[in-house]
Amino acid sequence: MSDFEKLMKYFENGYYADFIMQLFEIIAIISGVILVRKDKLGILFLAYLVFDLSVSLGVTYIKVFSSVTTYEISVIIKITNTLIALLELCVYFYFFRNILANPTMLKTIKILRVVFISLISLSIAIHSVFFTEKYSYIANAIWTTEFLFLLPPCLTYFYELLKRESLVNLYQRPSFWIVTGIFFYSATSIPYYTISHFLINQYNWRFTSLLFFSIPFTINFIFLSIAFLCKKKLTI
């Protein structure tokens, strides 16, 4: 079997969900490079997307072409995803700090960021736990926490948005698309990461990850691309 056939087989087994997700991530990066590369927030989003895509492509390469064991792949995924979660949360919190007006929420964001960084540091510090099967639970807990932390700013944004009087159409606001994307994949990821262990036992891993990981992320990348295409400052 050639490398290309191996790759295609891998994508086919995953219902092409990984392929579609990576494709939309590349589209988001290209539109970001063209349209928001001069914006500070745009650069941050681009950095996050490029890092996420690199990890995603790297993991795909390891899964398809390398001879590492499933356990080792699982550990690599857990570590890289935890790092992505950290970067993601920092970028999104920075974004929320630029668009939200509620001072209490801004303070809360600062506190949540510190708490999250502490959680990750703690999980890394517990080195003995880190490389055991139990780390799966810890990683899931960290990711669930990330999405839980992202929900309050999203809800505050929608509250402020509906309170605000403006002549700008909603679909022309980049922030609306970005926050809707974050809200959607956070809301759908929380139940997934909470019960993922049970789901994996019931169904195959690819199937569950396709349902609750690839689709929300793909939608998030589509919304990010739409936000970049709005051609307005990302903070509006």
Next chain:
Amino acid sequence: MQKNTNDIIIFLLVASALILTMAVFIVMILYVYRKKQILFVRDIEQIKLNHEKTLVETQLEMQESTFRHISREIHDNINLSLTLAKLQLNTLNWNNQTESEQKLKTSIELLGLSIKELSAISKGLNTDLIKQQGLVNAVRNEIRRIRQTGLFTIDTIVTGNTVYLDAEKELIIFRMVQEAFNNILKHAEARHAELSFNYTDGTLYIAICDDGKGFEPHAGSGDTQAGLKNMTARAKMLGGVMDISSEPGQGTLLTFIIPCNEYAKRKHTDQSSDGR
């Protein structure tokens, strides 16, 4: 195989449910936002309508005030001069050549005075000057005209980068300054007055002060109160404020703070700045 088909069915159902939830959520937000936006647009239109109404009312009030001013000027000065000239000419005695020559000379002087006053009124009413040269130059011309009366000296200071508002707004500001100086001419008995225009951070600060006899701002006659009320209303209509500070024997200070963060498309030639 059966399990795989079931998986795909469940996948399609859950994926559809997720996308449907998302779509419903977006539509709901869009609906509420749009509803609010329509109300907001309606409010803005109402505000615009009210503003236009006030603008028309102010213009009418300014017109009325100008007519009163013309009527008074014609009655008090021009009419008097012309009546005197007519009297002089009616009583000409051709037998007494010296007396006739004197009366003719007086009549010519009176006619000259009337022409001068008519010219002054005409210049004061000419709004084209504002359209052509902008507010600052129009005010400078007005000050030049007032200086010619020789009743008091006037210093003019203009600072900051001049912002050109639309002609209607500049005309209202011009009329406010004109009215302030008319008040100094008529009531203040001042020897010196000062006018300053300061354009800072999208705001025009105008200060007009004199060393005249001053007055009690809240205890003036009906006309004075009406005049001040009109000026306050005009300033308010421009989105600004007017403040008056005066005491008997202490002179008067009038200040206007007017937002001017919009640029008109007109091009002005600042003739009085350096003469070029």
